[in-house]
Amino acid sequence: MTGLDSGAEPVAQEPQTGRQAHAGRRNFMRKVFFAGGATAVATMGGAGAWAALAADETGATASADPSGTPTGTPSGTPSGAPTGGPGAGGPGNQSITEDFFGLTTDGKKIDDLFTVHSEGVATAPVIAAANAFLAGLSATQKSSTQFTVHSTEWRLWSNVDAYDRQGVSIADLSDEQQALGKALLKSALSADGLETTERIRRINQAAGEAIDNTDSFNEEAFYYTVLGTPSATEPWGFQFDGHHLVINYFVLGGQVVMSPCFWGSEPTEIDIDGTTVSVCKEEVKASLAFINSLTEAQRTVAIESTTKSNESMKAGAFADNTVQEYTGLRGNALTGAQKLKLLGIVEAFTGRAKADVAKARLAEVRAHLDDTYVTWTGGIADDSAFYVRVHSPVVWVEVDCQAPGPLAGAYGASQGSGATQMHVHSVIRTPNGNDYGKELLRQHYLTSPHHR
Numbered sequence: 001m002t003g004l005d006s007g008a009e010p011v012a013q014e015p016q017t018g019r020q021a022h023a024g025r026r027n028f029m030r031k032v033f034f035a036g037g038a039t040a041v042a043t044m045g046g047a048g049a050w051a052a053l054a055a056d057e058t059g060a061t062a063s064a065d066p067s068g069t070p071t072g073t074p075s076g077t078p079s080g081a082p083t084g085g086p087g088a089g090g091p092g093n094q095s096i097t098e099d100f101f102g103l104t105t106d107g108k109k110i111d112d113l114f115t116v117h118s119e120g121v122a123t124a125p126v127i128a129a130a131n132a133f134l135a136g137l138s139a140t141q142k143s144s145t146q147f148t149v150h151s152t153e154w155r156l157w158s159n160v161d162a163y164d165r166q167g168v169s170i171a172d173l174s175d176e177q178q179a180l181g182k183a184l185l186k187s188a189l190s191a192d193g194l195e196t197t198e199r200i201r202r203i204n205q206a207a208g209e210a211i212d213n214t215d216s217f218n219e220e221a222f223y224y225t226v227l228g229t230p231s232a233t234e235p236w237g238f239q240f241d242g243h244h245l246v247i248n249y250f251v252l253g254g255q256v257v258m259s260p261c262f263w264g265s266e267p268t269e270i271d272i273d274g275t276t277v278s279v280c281k282e283e284v285k286a287s288l289a290f291i292n293s294l295t296e297a298q299r300t301v302a303i304e305s306t307t308k309s310n311e312s313m314k315a316g317a318f319a320d321n322t323v324q325e326y327t328g329l330r331g332n333a334l335t336g337a338q339k340l341k342l343l344g345i346v347e348a349f350t351g352r353a354k355a356d357v358a359k360a361r362l363a364e365v366r367a368h369l370d371d372t373y374v375t376w377t378g379g380i381a382d383d384s385a386f387y388v389r390v391h392s393p394v395v396w397v398e399v400d401c402q403a404p405g406p407l408a409g410a411y412g413a414s415q416g417s418g419a420t421q422m423h424v425h426s427v428i429r430t431p432n433g434n435d436y437g438k439e440l441l442r443q444h445y446l447t448s449p450h451h452r
Contacts, residue, residue: 100155101433114434185197189247189352257430260320266402312387315398326373331371346390387401401421403418403419
């Protein structure tokens, strides 16, 4: 069940001591990948992908000779994928043993949507912040935090609480190291984006306290990972991963791809020290503003059902290769004012990046606005539970009001009862192969002279 919080017991793990991270997940998942025949990065293709996986396994830098044969390639291609996904009791039976392909409408990627070029994004601050963060880690911490840019670690994220993550958690870090980690987030995110991450974490802690389970729900079980070496010219990125909060941030020169990103909370509103703290309200408000701007005839096309199920999300964790045809109301049927409200849904997500990154992303979305489709399920009143999907060749957004989950007791609800705005999951992705910046990565390695 993609993106669904689980109340099931987590997989048994070795005892943890002090402020140690759950480093065992990385080694387990490498075994899954080698056993399942997945490649480290499908964007590099067969031999190059195995070279990247071998490099990440050994810590070496893999390369391919002019014929394309990698050095350090595993001695034979494994076969036979395992049946379960990582972290039993977390993501369910999801599996990422397949190569990365990306979200498509029919299993076929559209070419020429993304190109390597400067978008004028100022990446120097995030490069400096990432280097400072890495420099502040101990050798042991760094070895469990930094991977190659080709690593499968990009795809091993989950919004589920009971999931053994890679990298170093906030709990693993000293106060000084925590400040460096926050500086990294601050360099990449807008004020709204940074505040949203803080509120999600604070609500997670408060809800955990309310149900007396801060072992599972707290504000410190959020993990940093760096992919590649921070550089002004070479591809790299970072990931921030925890319950209801996942940020993937890829950098190549003056370009940034900030997707997939998962933003959610249960509850979306709670009293903390006498102050009401809320989160995920922007995407809910923007979605309702759009659907209520439509005429009755337009809503007939956009709304698939007025009945909202407990979970509707299709492209959450472990769903990188989702195939979903366009459904609902097409953008070319909207008035100018309605198109602005449609963009408002997307802006609720893009606005969590720095202004220059958000500007470049919105320009990309606007260029395909007439070919953007909106699908709705549920009610349209201010307090209605609903699901909306915004889908075009270059952007995928889902906002999903879900049933009360394991934190239901924090707001007087019953787990598994009807969907509610008090439990929201949302995600933004880049279809046609550019989640994690993988299409740009592929083009970089094909066209850069020093990589040929």
